Structure formats: structure tokens, C-alpha cells
Amino acid sequence: MQTFAEELQALRAEGLYRSMRTIHGAQGGRVELDGKDVLLLCSNNYLGLADHPVLKQAATDAIGFGVGSGASRLVCGNMDLHERLEARIAAFKGTERALVFNSGYAANTGIISALVGRGDAIFSDRLNHASIVDGALLSRANFHRYPHRDTAALERLLQEKGGNGRRLIVTDGVFSMDGDIAPLDKLVQLARRYHALLMVDDAHGSGVLGDTGRGSAELFGVLDGIDVQMGTLGKGFGSFGAYAAASAEICDYLVNKARSFIFSTSLPPAVLAASIAAIDVVDSPEGEQLRRRLASNVALFKERLQGAGFDTMGSETQIVPIFVGPAEATMEFSRELLERGVFVQGIRPPTVPAGSCRLRCTIMATHEPAELEGAAEAIIEVGIKLGVIS
Numbered sequence: 001m002q003t004f005a006e007e008l009q010a011l012r013a014e015g016l017y018r019s020m021r022t023i024h025g026a027q028g029g030r031v032e033l034d035g036k037d038v039l040l041l042c043s044n045n046y047l048g049l050a051d052h053p054v055l056k057q058a059a060t061d062a063i064g065f066g067v068g069s070g071a072s073r074l075v076c077g078n079m080d081l082h083e084r085l086e087a088r089i090a091a092f093k094g095t096e097r098a099l100v101f102n103s104g105y106a107a108n109t110g111i112i113s114a115l116v117g118r119g120d121a122i123f124s125d126r127l128n129h130a131s132i133v134d135g136a137l138l139s140r141a142n143f144h145r146y147p148h149r150d151t152a153a154l155e156r157l158l159q160e161k162g163g164n165g166r167r168l169i170v171t172d173g174v175f176s177m178d179g180d181i182a183p184l185d186k187l188v189q190l191a192r193r194y195h196a197l198l199m200v201d202d203a204h205g206s207g208v209l210g211d212t213g214r215g216s217a218e219l220f221g222v223l224d225g226i227d228v229q230m231g232t233l234g235k236g237f238g239s240f241g242a243y244a245a246a247s248a249e250i251c252d253y254l255v256n257k258a259r260s261f262i263f264s265t266s267l268p269p270a271v272l273a274a275s276i277a278a279i280d281v282v283d284s285p286e287g288e289q290l291r292r293r294l295a296s297n298v299a300l301f302k303e304r305l306q307g308a309g310f311d312t313m314g315s316e317t318q319i320v321p322i323f324v325g326p327a328e329a330t331m332e333f334s335r336e337l338l339e340r341g342v343f344v345q346g347i348r349p350p351t352v353p354a355g356s357c358r359l360r361c362t363i364m365a366t367h368e369p370a371e372l373e374g375a376a377e378a379i380i381e382v383g384i385k386l387g388v389i390s
């Protein structure tokens, strides 16, 4: 049996060792990283709301209700702020009801393992987020993975597998490491045809995609064709937590069955108040303006990178991967960029398949175009130096 130290050493040898970097001060488009001012190009705080004055004020005011919620929702941790946030989410998404979870990870593991169990079947895009995979494993349902965005392959699986139990099709709305979008229009049709439930994890689309920020389902005009719209509040909304927006029946079922909901202390007041304020901002003319700025920043950045010959892996959103391949070269790329004042993380296995390591650049509405031009120049310089482009 290997010791922990030996396993860690093996990770180092393969270029797969992970460690954390420290940010001092607020989360913004620029941050102070280990004492150095850098352009932040790897945050999911896409609209820059994490340090927005209106959210901070809402959190500050809610501190008047204390810092902790004291218990899980079903014991005595259900405060009126939880219900106000849920009503706000349901109104925003146009669903009958919404249920708040403590994080996206807790939501996916809780929702999936509640909706399906032994004898049921899950159909999951091969590139879905790890928390969906973990939820599927916890559920003990039969787990069928279909090739990325391949609806023909999914249809074959739906015809062949599934038996008499419940069927759940689950997909990321925006794929977190690739920045492309699931074919939700076709998935809605397949779910109807094969009597399956459809769950969409829109962690990276919520607040950001669609004319009004309702996410990837709004892009396809299928907001009412999805049984469970899962979203997170810690990315585009700049706060923390997650939700399922669904029918009253499904939410009621989750209250009774989702173990991550039942057995965990509920979110605290300041976070809930900040989330309500975040949805108000997203759902306002200011939100529209932020989405427009984000879109124009993304277009500028992609144009520079693609013009220089980088492979951005089919990105359709503010998540812009740069394909590198081997782990060591990817980490070297990231180190070289940091020396030039640009903070981008390299993404390696197990987050992505071996041989498809990449830099995952994420663009924010609050980046200045000149900052993105400068970052693109640095990326091109390092890309040529390391032979990623010629």
C-alpha cells in the first residue's frame, strides 16, 4: 500500500499536484495575488457582482439577523429570507417554486440522488460536472454516459436502456471546462418522447445567458420544457449557494428526500440577502448592460486568440479554453502568464481527460477592453515561446 506522501509525490511527478494560491482583498477584475497585482482571468464571477456595493449593503443589513441560521431548514433554520430568496428565484425563472441548496455541489448530489434510485436510469453527457457524476453514483441508479452533446447517441441509449423505472436526462447548460452549450431544444424533445425527466445544471449560464439572464434555457426558448433547472448563486450572481427551480411537486419531494437539503445547516442571512439583491441587479437595466459588456469583452478576447491560431475548443460563451494538451506544458503556460501579470489556471485530469489539458480563461463584464488586449498579447507571446502556436 502506498503512503499518502508517496501518492502526493507521484502526483508531483505526473504534473498533477494541486495547491492553492492566496488572494488578498476583494474579488474583482484585478486582484492582489500573493502580494502582486494581476488581471484575474479565471474567476466565475462573470458579471463582477461579488464585490458589488448593492450586494454588500444587502449582506451588511442582514447581519442584523445574526451570522448563522442555527439549524437545517426542517429543524428551525428556515428563516423568512430563505423563502424570500426562493420566491425571487421562482419569479425570475418563471417556475412554480424554487428550493435553495447550500452549494451547487450539494444541489446536484442531493437532487439527483433524490429523484432516481436503484432500478432507475440516468443519461448524462460525458462532460458533465463532477458533482453530477457524484450525484449519479450516490443514487445507485444505472448510469449511462452519452458522448458530448450527441443527441443521436442519447436517443439510442434511451431506446435500449431504462427499463420500467424513472429516467433522468441530466446535462450542464454551459459546459464548465469547454464553454460550449448543451442542445437543450433537442434534449427537451427527447425527454418528452421517451418520458424522461430533464435536469439542466446552468451553473455557468444563469444570470449571464439569454436576453434577460435567465440562462441557457432562455437562449433556446425552452424555459418551460425543463423539469429541474438547477443553478448556482456563487458564479454569475456573485454570491453563494444554489437552487432547483421546478414544479411545486418536485420541490416538495426534494424537501422530503434530498439528503443534502435535509441533513445540513441552512445558508446564513447575509448570503441569502446578497443573493436576492444579486437577482434584482441581474434582472434590471444594469444587468442587461453588464451582459452586453461581457459579450463584447468575450468577442474581443476570442477574436485575438483565434486570430493568433489558438484552439478555443468550440467555446460559445465567456468560458474560453485554450487547448495545450500535456499537463506540464499547461502548467508552464500558466506560470509564464503569471509572471506577466495574468492569472489563468491550467486545467488537468481528473477535471478533464488526459491529453486535453487547457488554460481555462474566463472573461468578466468588469474587465476593461485594454486589459483583455494586454492579456491576449501576453498569451500569444507565451504561446509562441512554448510552441503552442507558431
Ligand code: PMP
Pocket (backbone or CB within 6 Å): 103, 104, 105, 106, 108, 129, 131, 172, 176, 201, 203, 204, 232, 233, 234, 241, 242
Ligand atoms: N455545476 C457546475 C457545472 C459547476 O461548474 C460547479 C462549480 N464549479 C458546480 C456545479 C458546483 O457549484 P458550487 O461551486 O456552488 O458548489
